[in-house]
Amino acid sequence: xxxxxxxxxxxxxxxxxxxxxxxxxxxxxxxxxxxxxxxxxxxxxxxxxxxxxxxxxxxxxxxxxxxxxxxxxxxxxxxxxxxxxxxxxxxxxxxxxxxxxxxxxxxxxxxxxxxxxxxxxxxxxxxxxxxxxxxxxxxxxxxxxxxxxxxxxxxxxxxxxxxxxxxxxxxxxxxxxxxxxxxxxxxxxxxxxxxxxxxxxxxxxxxxxxxxxxxxxxxxxxxxxxxxxxxxxxxxxxxxxxxxxxxxxxxxxxxxxxxxxxxxxxxxxxxxxxxxxxxxxxxxxxxxxxxxxxxxxxxxxxxxxxxxxxxxxxxxxxxxxxxxxxxxxx
Amino acid sequence: xxxxxxxxxxxxxxxxxxxxxxxxxxxxxxxxxxxxxxxxxxxxxxxxxxxxxxxxxxxxxxxxxxxxxxxxxxxxxxxxxxxxxxxxxxxxxxxxxxxxxxxxxxxxxxxxxxxxxxxxxxxxxxxxxxxxxxxxxxxxxxxxxxxxxxxxxxxxxxxxxxxxxxxxxxxxxxxxxxxxxxxxxxxxxxxxxxxxxxxxxxxxxxxxxxxxxxxxxxxxxxxxxxxxxxxxxxxxxxxxxxxxxxxxxxxxxxxxxxxxxxxxxx
Numbered sequence: 001x002x003x004x005x006x007x008x009x010x011x012x013x014x015x016x017x018x019x020x021x022x023x024x025x026x027x028x029x030x031x032x033x034x035x036x037x038x039x040x041x042x043x044x045x046x047x048x049x050x051x052x053x054x055x056x057x058x059x060x061x062x063x064x065x066x067x068x069x070x071x072x073x074x075x076x077x078x079x080x081x082x083x084x085x086x087x088x089x090x091x092x093x094x095x096x097x098x099x100x101x102x103x104x105x106x107x108x109x110x111x112x113x114x115x116x117x118x119x120x121x122x123x124x125x126x127x128x129x130x131x132x133x134x135x136x137x138x139x140x141x142x143x144x145x146x147x148x149x150x151x152x153x154x155x156x157x158x159x160x161x162x163x164x165x166x167x168x169x170x171x172x173x174x175x176x177x178x179x180x181x182x183x184x185x186x187x188x189x190x191x192x193x194x195x196x197x198x199x200x201x202x203x204x205x206x207x208x209x210x211x212x213x214x215x216x217x218x219x220x221x222x223x224x225x226x227x228x229x230x231x232x233x234x235x236x237x238x239x240x241x242x243x244x245x246x247x248x249x250x251x252x253x254x255x256x257x258x259x260x261x262x263x264x265x266x267x268x269x270x271x272x273x274x275x276x277x278x279x280x281x282x283x284x285x286x287x288x289x290x291x292x293x294x295x296x297x298x299x300x301x302x303x304x305x306x307x308x309x310x311x312x313x314x315x316x317x318x319x320x321x322x323x324x325x326x327x328x329x330x
Numbered sequence: 331x332x333x334x335x336x337x338x339x340x341x342x343x344x345x346x347x348x349x350x351x352x353x354x355x356x357x358x359x360x361x362x363x364x365x366x367x368x369x370x371x372x373x374x375x376x377x378x379x380x381x382x383x384x385x386x387x388x389x390x391x392x393x394x395x396x397x398x399x400x401x402x403x404x405x406x407x408x409x410x411x412x413x414x415x416x417x418x419x420x421x422x423x424x425x426x427x428x429x430x431x432x433x434x435x436x437x438x439x440x441x442x443x444x445x446x447x448x449x450x451x452x453x454x455x456x457x458x459x460x461x462x463x464x465x466x467x468x469x470x471x472x473x474x475x476x477x478x479x480x481x482x483x484x485x486x487x488x489x490x491x492x493x494x495x496x497x498x499x500x501x502x503x504x505x506x507x508x509x510x511x512x513x514x515x516x517x518x519x520x521x522x523x524x525x526x527x528x529x530x531x532x533x534x535x536x537x538x539x540x541x542x543x544x545x546x547x548x549x550x551x552x553x554x555x556x557x558x559x560x561x562x563x564x565x566x567x568x569x570x571x572x573x574x575x576x577x578x579x580x581x582x583x584x585x586x587x588x589x590x591x592x593x594x595x596x
Contacts, residue, residue, distance in 0.1 A: 063420075067588070068420055069588055102418075103417040104416065108348065112351055120432070122426060122427070
């Protein structure tokens with residue numbers, strides 16, 4: 001039974017630690033905090049995106065919410081049920097799509113993979129074959145349905161993962177990086193499918209690395225960095241966090257420390273970010289338009305040859321990078 | 331046909347079907363688990379050759395049991411290891427059907443395919459020695475054989491929980507397989523084993539089941555001192571105990587997997 005509340009996912013001060021051992025003879029126990037007090041709410045019918053760099057805790061959070069992992073502390077309720085104590089009540093109501101090449105029985109066909117999981121999800125026997133045809137058609141795998149999965153491309157496997165997640169018509173679907181490694185066409189098809197599902201009322205919890213994907217698909221986006229939710233808002237709301245600021249990108253082979261210090265102290269510069277770009281380095285300045293004077297740049301980098309400079313609009317990706325950078329720096 | 335109402339039956343059915351399809355796709359792993367029983371059967375037969383034709387049955391029965399057990403342990407453990415390797419353990423755990431039923435389906439399948447080893451042993455022994463089986467009460471023998479298969483499945487279920495628990499379970503296969511051959515009486519009569527082995531032997535349901543089969547199949551057989559009914563009760567009691575323990579162990583193992591987050595390790 002679905003909860004009366006319109007909140008499908010309610011997470012409060014959720015933490016999760018993993019312990020591992022390092023060393024050979026004298027092993028030492030090492031604890032890693034994957035989630036550090038996450039609060040989150042996802043509403044019914046929402047397409048919620050979770051963004052974050054590698055190791056931010058996206059998959060850990062997805063696994064806890066889908067009952068594959070127990071939290072260390074805090075609470076998480078999915079469709080009104082507590083994930084720690086009522087996993088068996090949650091499982092029939094959710095679909096989980098973990099991306100990648102793994103997670104399928106390679107020696108049997110796509111149809112047989114679905115048949116197996118249809119039984120595990122308790123689909124009535126008379127509904128199994130028609131429903132499998134339906135989901136295969138939905139993801140565009142009808143023609144390949146009777147081929148062994150080991151002959152599938154990565155994109156086809158990803159579609160089969162999605163078909164499996166949809167088999168039992170769950171009202172809540174978890175998609176963990178569903179387009180990673182897909183060619184642009186397959187990724188676009190998959191995004192189209194996600195939009196269709198969302199328009200049909202399925203609540204979707206999507207994790208992704210791709211900013212444009214989150215911006216294009218999601219009603220709201222949460223940004224996770226080092227196990228903490230550093231921001232959660234609509235795409236335009238997140239953009240407002242750096243709203244009004246401009247962005248200046250400077251590329252060169254290298255920058256002296258003294259040059260970076262000078263750039264940081266220029267009037268109107270609120271933040272400086274560095275990132276490697278092939279054989280070059282890119283320095284991004286976030287600037288307040290009223291205070292920023294473009295000509296000051298030539299003074300700060302007067303002796304620097306081979307500079308490439310451009311000014312552009314601040315994007316959601318910039319907001320994301322700023323938030324992650326702030327969290328990392330803290 | 332409607333869907334079985336109980337999630338356990340659905341899980342067992344799904345697992346049996348997938349095991350069959352996987353077997354058809356890749357039947358080669360049946361060969362290694364059939365070789366050892368043939369060798370043991372021929373060795374036992376040579377050792378007891380002078381004792382009369384009933385030894386054919388003794389050897390065939392013991393070797394069949396070994397084959398079914400080897401197949402149960404290797405097949406079910408391997409399938410669970412494959413779940414880790416393929417990454418299918420997580421999607422299976424997140425499905426509403428408890429994982430123990432998926433494993434139960436595999437164990438049943440592997441006990442049944444283990445019969446192939448038994449048939450192979452029979453064929454080799456008959457081909458090599460040409461002795462007819464002295465089987466007199468075929469139907470009772472068949473029924474008891476099914477009981478034996480059930481008892482092996484119960485033990486197999488408990489052992490497979492260890493494969494779910496940890497990926498470092500290769501040693502369980504070796505220890506579990508060869509110690510079973512000896513202490514279950516499949517290879518030698520339990521009575522020939524040292525006294526201190528008896529409690530371990532009697533803790534195995536298959537020890538009782540094999541003894542019951544020998545009572546029925548071998549005229550004048552002198553086995554455990556409890557008689558046929560005692561053997562049947564022993565089989566039933568120990569099998570039920572194994573099933574009950576397996577249920578509890580699986581619950582604990584699943585909880586451990588969710589707590590440790592090791593279901594995706596391989």
